[in-house]
Amino acid sequence: MVTCAGHPDVGIPIRKELDMAYAKQMLDTYPRTFNVDAQTLAACIEACSDCAQTCTACADACLSEDTVAELIKCIRLNLDCADVCAATGKVLSRQTEYDANLTRALLQACAQACKSCGDECESHASMHEHCRVCAEACRRCEQACNELLSAMK
Numbered sequence: 378m379v380t381c382a383g384h385p386d387v388g389i390p391i392r393k394e395l396d397m398a399y400a401k402q403m404l405d406t407y408p409r410t411f412n413v414d415a416q417t418l419a420a421c422i423e424a425c426s427d428c429a430q431t432c433t434a435c436a437d438a439c440l441s442e443d444t445v446a447e448l449i450k451c452i453r454l455n456l457d458c459a460d461v462c463a464a465t466g467k468v469l470s471r472q473t474e475y476d477a478n479l480t481r482a483l484l485q486a487c488a489q490a491c492k493s494c495g496d497e498c499e500s501h502a503s504m505h506e507h508c509r510v511c512a513e514a515c516r517r518c519e520q521a522c523n524e525l526l527s528a529m530k
Contacts, residue, residue: 398423400470407472413528418469424521425466425487428514432459432494435511442505451497451508458494461487462518469525481529484522491519 401419404411411418436455439448465487468480495515502509 400426403470404472409473411472412477413525417525417528418472421484421518421521421525422466422469424514424518425462425469428491428518429459429462429466431511431514432456432462435498435507438505438507444504448501448505451501454490454494454497455511458490458515461490465522477529481526484526484529488519488522488526491515491522495519 398419400422401416404415404419432455436452436459439445439452439455442448445452461483465483468475468483492515495512498508498512498515502512
């Protein structure tokens with residue numbers, strides 16, 4: 378366990394284990410039952426959050442590249458994917474009286490955004506490490522969305 382950097386007096390523990398992610402901890406406190414497996418739901422929320430952050434960082438890194446003009450489509454898809462993933466993660470985090478049709482549509486849109494962004498980043502991965510990492514995050518999120526969609530049927 379590590380403590381929060383810059384706040385050694387506080388000693389707030391920072392977790393490194395994925396199995397104790399905050400999404401799952403919050404779902405474990407939810408007073409009602411879920412229509413889907415809580416672990417599958419938590420994995421998707423976490424993947425959406427991670428992908429949104431990674432895509433935002435990748436777009437920023439692309440803007441710093443000397444070949445930025447060649448990365449315009451990548452930047453656009455990064456930003457679109459980041460926004461869709463962030464929205465999907467937020468909606469998935471709200472389970473009270475959720476609308477299954479809206480959730481399905483968001484998950485489908487998120488999986489598609491991740492596929493498009495992942496494909497584009499993969500095409501730049503041999504030259505830009507940030508694109509390789511982003512493509513990996515997109516693939517993970519796409520898979521998590523598709524797994525949750527399957528669990529909802």
